[in-house]
Amino acid sequence: MNALHKYFTPLILGIVFSGPVHAERIKDIATIEGVRSNQLVGYGLVVGLDKSGDKTPFTGQSLRSMLARLGMTLPPGIDPKAKNIAAVSIQADLPAFAKPGQTIDVTVSSLGDAKSLRGGTLLMSPLKGADGQVYAIAQGSLVVSGLSASGNDGSSVTVNNPNVGRIPNGAIVERVVNSSFSDGDALIFNLHSPDFTTANRMAESINRVLGVNTAKALDATSVRVNAPVDPTQKVSFASVVENMMVTPDDAAARVIVNSRTGTVVVNGKVRVQPAAVSHGSLTVTITEDLQVSQPNAFSNGQTRVTPKSDVKVEEEKNHMFVFNPGVSLDEIVQAVNNVGAAPSDLVAILEALKSAGSLHAELIVI
DSSP states (O other), X not given: OHHHHHHHTTTOOEEEOOOOOOOEEHHHHEEETTOOOEEEEEEEEEEOOSSOOOOOHHHHHHHHHHHHHTTOOOOTTOOOOOTTEEEEEEEEEEOTTOOTTOEEEEEEEEOSSOSOOTTOEEEEEEEEOTTSOEXXXXXXXXXXXXXXXXXXXXXXXXXXXXXXXXEEEEEEEOSOOOOSTTSSSEEEEEESSOOHHHHHHHHHHHHHHHOTTSEEEOSSSEEEEEOOSSHHHHHHHHHHHHTSEEOOXXXXXEEEEETTTTEEEEETXXXXXXXXXXXXXXXXXXXXXXXXXXXXTTSOOOOEEEEEEEEEEEEOOOOEEEEOTTBOHHHHHHHHHHTTOOHHHHHHHHXXXXXXXXXXXXXXXX
């Protein structure tokens, strides 16, 4: 590992070595089809701000509409320019099987030019789903982790983001989202990471416990499991299945390169075919030297500054190194280190090996 630290300590090189694979619960690697959360969104007003609210016209329109619903009508032509109000968007995730009366957390974000939402209170606002129906009602005091302060001379300081806050348990569920969990005589488990081998192993594990032909892998993602029709029995059945142990297959050979930071993540399944690599670097140095040209006395000439450039080219003479058949991850890194390549050079070498067809791995550049 000394050779690795010599060149790769400065940048964070993630290396995943292949080791013993441990069994995992089905509930940790798959989810039941139809059992999912739903996103909700809404619009509302935050009040009680300390002169850090909006100055946008639509905030005044929203205030006028809210007061009208509460039975108060403002005179025509009056623009309520309240500095303690801000228009906000509200987001929340409605968990599966959430029932009316239960509470969920909400996130509140400023829509206008408010300076801060700290100290504000969200007024009652409906949260709608993708179908336009109201599924929850949000209201409550915001918890804002950000802070913003400014002085009379124009100086200011901002910590985190003062225009986004949360309301723990800030929305009450009003409508149930229908689920397909109770329908039919089967449950379909969808893997988080599609893999034919893992799907087949999951079906085999279930069949060993519950009997032959109980489970069947439909594709690389889905495994169909025969289940009781009665909903109460299906809950107990799902509990048994999701706690069964399955050994997932190893991940495919993959190299992930972050071209901005030079971070390289290589897993232990990466192998290369025989290849010869020559690595070197060309350095061009240009220096500028300004010289003054002084005319002779009484010559009526003018003093001139003339630049003088010096161009120097240096090329490092590094040796060629060879990758043997089936080279492992550790040997790849050692070979690159021995030739004196930097982390950014490893990215170029891997891309060259991929182009030459010698790298048997998926190369992902982000």
